[in-house]
Amino acid sequence: MMIPNRPAADQATAAHDRVYRTLRSRIMHGETGPGEAMTLRGIGREFGVSMTPAREAVRRLVAEGALQLSSSGRVSTPDLSQERIEELAALRALLEVELASRALPRAHIALIERLHSINSVIAERVQKRDAVGYIRSNLEFHRTLYLRAQAPAMLAMAETVWLQLGPTMRALYGRLRRTEAPQYHRLIIAALKAGDEPGLRLAVRSDVTQGLKLLTR
Amino acid sequence: MMIPNRPAADQATAAHDRVYRTLRSRIMHGETGPGEAMTLRGIGREFGVSMTPAREAVRRLVAEGALQLSSSGRVSTPDLSQERIEELAALRALLEVELASRALPRAHIALIERLHSINSVIAERVQKRDAVGYIRSNLEFHRTLYLRAQAPAMLAMAETVWLQLGPTMRALYGRLRRTEAPQYHRLIIAALKAGDEPGLRLAVRSDVTQGLKLLTR
DNA sequence: CATGCGCCCATGTGATCACAAATGGCCGGC
DNA sequence: GCCGGCCATTTGTGATCACATGGGCGCATG
Numbered sequence: 001m002m003i004p005n006r007p008a009a010d011q012a013t014a015a016h017d018r019v020y021r022t023l024r025s026r027i028m029h030g031e032t033g034p035g036e037a038m039t040l041r042g043i044g045r046e047f048g049v050s051m052t053p054a055r056e057a058v059r060r061l062v063a064e065g066a067l068q069l070s071s072s073g074r075v076s077t078p079d080l081s082q083e084r085i086e087e088l089a090a091l092r093a094l095l096e097v098e099l100a101s102r103a104l105p106r107a108h109i110a111l112i113e114r115l116h117s118i119n120s121v122i123a124e125r126v127q128k129r130d131a132v133g134y135i136r137s138n139l140e141f142h143r144t145l146y147l148r149a150q151a152p153a154m155l156a157m158a159e160t161v162w163l164q165l166g167p168t169m170r171a172l173y174g175r176l177r178r179t180e181a182p183q184y185h186r187l188i189i190a191a192l193k194a195g196d197e198p199g200l201r202l203a204v205r206s207d208v209t210q211g212l213k214l215l216t217r
Numbered sequence: 218m219m220i221p222n223r224p225a226a227d228q229a230t231a232a233h234d235r236v237y238r239t240l241r242s243r244i245m246h247g248e249t250g251p252g253e254a255m256t257l258r259g260i261g262r263e264f265g266v267s268m269t270p271a272r273e274a275v276r277r278l279v280a281e282g283a284l285q286l287s288s289s290g291r292v293s294t295p296d297l298s299q300e301r302i303e304e305l306a307a308l309r310a311l312l313e314v315e316l317a318s319r320a321l322p323r324a325h326i327a328l329i330e331r332l333h334s335i336n337s338v339i340a341e342r343v344q345k346r347d348a349v350g351y352i353r354s355n356l357e358f359h360r361t362l363y364l365r366a367q368a369p370a371m372l373a374m375a376e377t378v379w380l381q382l383g384p385t386m387r388a389l390y391g392r393l394r395r396t397e398a399p400q401y402h403r404l405i406i407a408a409l410k411a412g413d414e415p416g417l418r419l420a421v422r423s424d425v426t427q428g429l430k431l432l433t434r
Numbered sequence: 435c436a437t438g439c440g441c442c443c444a445t446g447t448g449a450t451c452a453c454a455a456a457t458g459g460c461c462g463g464c
Numbered sequence: 465g466c467c468g469g470c471c472a473t474t475t476g477t478g479a480t481c482a483c484a485t486g487g488g489c490g491c492a493t494g
Contacts, residue, residue, distance in 0.1 A: 039445065041446095052478050052480090055273065060276055095311070164370070267449045268477095270448065290475080436493105438494100439491090439492085454477085455475085456474085
């Protein structure tokens with residue numbers, strides 16, 4: 001039996017939460033491919049915990065759609081159907097356009113500069129063909145903007161959609177042979193600067209659905 | 218009418234799933250008030266299971282926002298702030314308008330008749346001052362319509378919002394001294410019959426946000 | 435060589451136990 | 465009479481165990 005040492009005040013998070021967060025980050029940022037299987041004992045072994053916290057973390061991720069349970073209880077990252085991907089993209093558009101719109105009146109210059117700097121990180125990742133890094137920075141760009149919307153429930157929903165799309169996104173951006181930062185991010189920044197709400201809505205919608213388009217053809 | 222919660226494809230469900238479904242239904246339909254506390258051992262005792270399945274069910278409900286964990290891990294139904302309620306109402310509007318819009322081209326006469334019949338059940342519940350029955354039938358009305366949208370992910374998100382609003386809804390409709398079925402449901406049905414999409418969007422939006430209005434004043 | 439069958443082990447599920455922390459009430463002091 | 469600290473009990477967390485089941489792999493057979 002493990003000795004439940006008290007690691008003082010720095011690590012207040014429970015074990016299952018640490019497992020949950022790590023797995024969630026992996027899935028959301030495309031570090032695991034679609035249909036990848038995992039076992040509770042395997043997770044427990046990796047994190048040095050028993051099956052109990054592993055199970056709780058997995059349950060939570062299943063509830064968020066980040067993982068799938070087969071009929072026999074086996075867990076794996078979901079392999080999304082074409083319709084499901086389109087639906088999730090539509091959800092992204094719906095939610096993120098609204099979030100951007102709500103963030104617009106609160107977007108002062110410091111935010112715009114921060115977005116600009118994240119955008120150059122994205123360009124860097126793109127040139128290095130670093131898919132995971134690209135996805136991570138791309139999501140950071142969006143999250144940074146949406147945080148200004150002061151709408152935590154809505155942002156949480158958007159992140160849930162990102163999570164579900166995570167494993168698919170790597171495959172998606174893998175076949176995306178681009179060498180420059182996404183053009184629509186520049187449009188988003190421009191619309192923010194100009195206070196142009198219709199333009200912002202269009203730019204966000206385009207940015208969010210662009211990936212889909214090159215998957216369906 | 219019984220609870221048409223799920224397609225009922227699986228009857229031999231695991232214990233934690235039975236606990237989960239029961240608690241979820243209770244919370245969504247306003248059978249538990251806001252801020253109500255529960256214990257894992259208590260849940261286990263009620264359902265005749267150990268703490269393990271109770272914990273899994275609770276974790277899942279926490280992930281969906283149906284339950285809240287205090288800093289010490291105590292679980293309770295959330296007591297939503299005013300801003301949170303408004304945000305969730307905005308989410309309902311956003312998602313459900315889209316769902317209704319997608320359902321419109323697929324809404325044939327049988328669906329409309331079914332909605333009409335559910336609506337008379339609602340009227341009955343209203344007259345009996347049966348808050349839980351009212352909420353249940355009201356959600357059934359919406360779910361019946363949205364099922365036609367063929368957008369399971371979007372519907373799941375809408376249900377998650379209903380779940381989060383559940384405990385608040387009873388308090389809400391408790392102070393709603395109405396004696397007739399909601400007028401906007403009739404507008405929704407009329408718009409469906411006429412194939413009037415803008416009218417439908419407006420009617421759904423109005424129906425969904427009406428409850429909020431009488432809470433904020 | 436291909437195919438089908440059966441067995442073994444890996445895997446998920448749920449119960450129970452040990453432990454630490456928080457909670458709530460009780461008692462004593464002021 | 466009121467307040468504060470102390471202790472018993474309740475509660476969540478995580479480990480371990482017993483059990484049923486499904487999957488995969490090897491072996492036998494046509």
